[in-house]
Amino acid sequence: MRSIKVNLDKKVLSSYEIRIGKDIIDRMALIIAKNHKAGRYVVIADNCVGSLYGQKLLSSLKDVGLNVHVIEFPAGEASKNINTVLDIAEKLLKLEADRETCLIALGGGVVGDIVGFVASIFMRCVPYIQIPTTLIAQVDSSIGGKTGVDLPHGKNLLGTFYQPCAVFADLSFLETLPEKEFNNGLAEIIKYGAIDDEKMFHTLENHMDAIKLKDPKYLLGLVENCCQIKKSIVEIDEKEQGLRRILNFGHTLGHALETISQYTITHGEGVALGMIAAARLSEKMGYLEGNETKRIEALILSAGLPGKIPKSFAGDSIIPLLRMDKKKKGDIIHFVLLKKIGMPFIGGNIEPKLITTVIEEMKK
Ligand SMILES: NC(=O)c1ccc[n+]([C@@H]2O[C@H](COP(=O)([O-])OP(=O)(O)OC[C@H]3O[C@@H](n4cnc5c(N)ncnc54)[C@H](O)[C@@H]3O)[C@@H](O)[C@H]2O)c1
Incomplete structure (x- = not known):
């Protein structure tokens, strides 16, 4: 133990x-x-x-x-x-x-x-x-x-x-644990890799098949590593005044999609879609290289998580839900964005139109 x-x-x-x-x-x-x-x-x-x-x-x-x-x-x-x-x-x-x-x-x-x-x-x-x-x-x-x-x-x-x-x-x-629920957990593990641990991200890319078979050789290390990352962040910022906000990578849009779907989209699935959206936003705003966006999307799909937003979800009905996010400051919608895998930052003042464009692109 x-x-x-x-x-x-x-x-x-x-x-x-x-x-x-x-x-x-x-x-x-x-x-x-x-x-x-x-x-x-x-x-x-x-x-x-x-x-x-x-x-x-x-x-x-x-x-x-x-x-x-x-x-x-x-x-x-x-x-x-x-x-x-x-x-x-x-x-x-x-x-x-x-x-x-x-x-x-x-x-x-x-x-x-x-x-x-x-x-x-x-x-x-x-x-x-x-x-x-x-x-x-x-x-x-x-x-x-x-x-x-x-x-x-x-x-x-x-x-x-x-x-x-x-x-x-x-x-x-x-x-x-049913496979779908296990995959939901993989979404949070991918999140830790994307925001804090490029090496773990690489391990996930190389060994996803064994991880999905719950091979303890990888699983124990992954769970321990994620707990270490979270505990280090929480120790610095218990009440989410600053650093802890990076743990919300993928969650701003993810929570909105969960709510709008009346929870037919699970937390992990919402986070997966939210991470793809955040990576695409990061790329469109000139922060993240296109090949890193592709790596994030490929890893999410290899984990058995969704990459597409259901066509029936109207982009402009999602924006008001983003404004309900607890992490917003005033009227400004904040997203956790990436400069590269393992290097997140909080991006404020994101044009709602850009978010809608990404949402529409993700339906195709
Ligand atoms: N507090 C936080 O920091 C934090 C962080 C991430 C997510 N969350 C919250 O966690 C929730 C999602 O968590 P979840 O996916 O664990 O949801 P959950 O608790 O609903 O579990 C998912 C399903 O798996 C079943 N289940 C649980 N353990 C099982 C097992 N060992 N074998 C078989 N079935 C099992 C449950 O009965 C449930 O049907 C969301 O509400 C999300 O907001 C909170």
């Missing part, structure tokens, strides 16, 4: 370990019992992950003498809303949860984001542990303390920054 420490400002209070390994559920339970003592633990999962792994985790935690309960909610982005938060809060009250209770998010990014949000507001905050079970959650959403739910107007518009007290990424969960 490998371990990465995230050191935050309020060092003693907020720092935590990300532990990465394979078949580590029993060791997780021992570490939770020893390092994260609580009066009771409530595992919160969606119904899909709950039926796959809920009992196994529950038994491991009970075996080490912990008082554990489970709450489930329906799987999918459609559950990431305030009603699910209220429903979980009511169930917690029925279980007589109090400030001595520790929540455990067992699942993908949706579960992690919702449980982190509940933990940040229930009884004015209780601790929580992330046990990510999708590739997206293992390389990205479980780390860094961004929590939240969606509003009908857009993604993640209600939320908090609230760090978990531990993260356990067990690669064995990925064995049951």
